[in-house]
Amino acid sequence: KNQVEQSPQSLIILEGKNCTLQCNYTVSPFSNLRWYKQDTGRGPVSLTIMTFSENTKSNGRYTATLDADTKQSSLHITASQLSDSASYICVVRPGAGNNRKLIWGLGTSLAVNP
Amino acid sequence: ETGVTQTPRHLVMGMTNKKSLKCEQHLGHNAMYWYKQSAKKPLELMFVYNFKEQTENNSVPSRFSPECPNSSHLFLHLHTLQPEDSALYLCASSQADSRGLAGGGTGELFFGEGSRLTVL
Numbered sequence: 001k002n003q004v005e006q007s008p009q010s011l012i013i014l015e016g017k018n019c020t021l022q023c024n025y026t027v028s029p030f031s032n033l034r035w036y037k038q039d040t041g042r043g044p045v046s047l048t049i050m051t052f053s054e055n056t057k058s059n060g061r062y063t064a065t066l067d068a069d070t071k072q073s074s075l076h077i078t079a080s081q082l083s084d085s086a087s088y089i090c091v092v093r094p095g096a097g098n099n100r101k102l103i104w105g106l107g108t109s110l111a112v113n114p
Numbered sequence: 115e116t117g118v119t120q121t122p123r124h125l126v127m128g129m130t131n132k133k134s135l136k137c138e139q140h141l142g143h144n145a146m147y148w149y150k151q152s153a154k155k156p157l158e159l160m161f162v163y164n165f166k167e168q169t170e171n172n173s174v175p176s177r178f179s180p181e182c183p184n185s186s187h188l189f190l191h192l193h194t195l196q197p198e199d200s201a202l203y204l205c206a207s208s209q210a211d212s213r214g215l216a217g218g219g220t221g222e223l224f225f226g227e228g229s230r231l232t233v234l
Contacts, residue, residue, distance in 0.1 A: 004156075043116065043204050043225030044157075089157075101172075102223075104156035 002027040004092050004105035012111045017080055021108045023073040023090030031095035035064050035075050038087045038107070047075070047088075052095075080112045117141040120205050120226035127195065128234050135190040135229045137205030146188040147223070148180060149204040157204070163188060164210050195233045202228045 004025045013019050025033070032051045036044035048057045048064040050073070057064050061084075063076045077084055087107040094100045118139045127133050139146065148160040162170035163182040177199075179191040188205055205228075208221040 041202075041228070041230070043118070043120075043206075043228050044223075045116065045225070046222050049222060101159055101170075106154070106156055 002092070002094060002103050004090055004103050006088075006090050006105040006108050008108060009106070010109040010111070012113060013080055015080060015082055015112055015114050019077050019080060019110065021075045021077075021088050021090075021110070023075070023105060025071050025073070025090070025092045025103070027071075027092045027094050027103055029095035030068060030071070031093040031100065033064075033066055033073050034091040034093075034102075035062070035073075036089045036091060038089060040086070044089060077110075082112050082114060085110060085112045116224050116226065118205060118207055118224050118226035120203075120229050122229060123227060124230045124232075126232045126234065127192070129195060129197075131195075132191070132193040134192065135203055135205075135231075137188040137190075137226055139186055139188075139205075139207040139224070141207055141224060143207040143209050143224070144185050145208050145210045145221075146182060146185070147206040147208075148188065148190050149206060149225075151202040151204055151228070161190075192231070195231075197233050200231055200233045202230050204228045 007022045034049045035047040037047050038044040047059050047062050050057050050066045052068045061078045066073045087109050089107040090105040092103045121136045144165050146163045150158045159172050160174045161180045166182050177194050181189040205226040206223045208223050
């Protein structure tokens with residue numbers, strides 16, 4: 001069964017610190033993997049989209065890595081800011097079949113405290 | 115501002131009411147989506163429209179009725195809902211891929227702010 005699992009479920013860090021969020025997936029074959037940021041009460045916003053051939057992709061202070069062999073991805077946040085407090089959702093698109101619906105993780109809830 | 119606008123942002127309705135959620139996108143996309151987001155559950159895809167035609171209905175109960183009059187507007191008509199239908203309803207848009215598949219390939223989804231629905 002195609003699944004996306006994220007860890008930790010929630011995380012609290014101090015402003016200015018770095019953190020890494022994990023995503024493991026069992027989707028096969030695989031087309032691409034996305035990370036979204038969702039502020040409380042708002043819609044998700046795309047951070048990165050990575051295909052199987054990409055190992056690292058950055059978007060400002062956000063850096064996503066992908067290991068297609070081990071089916072793992074991580075999102076690293078550098079020098080965290082209060083505005084980084086949000087839910088971070090990992091999403092995978094299967095690579096085959098007519099029904100290639102996105103498979104969404106439950107998200108990691110990040111709180112950045114002053 | 116994502117280019118996708120949803121109204122109303124909040125809605126409280128009784129089980130016998132009829133209401134509608136509205137979504138409008140200003141991005142020139144040709145695919146639009148309705149998602150449901152409930153607590154402690156991943157986003158659930160409800161409906162997909164590609165060039166105004168419904169291409170996907172993920173076994174959504176008939177008390178939810180979508181309407182897509184053109185590629186820029188999407189509605190979700192609600193009637194005789196149940197308390198378990200309370201959730202955040204998200205509209206999204208994207209470009210269809212080269213095969214015309216909505217949200218296919220690396221097509222990025224652009225979400226609205228959502229409509230928080232409470233059914234009493």
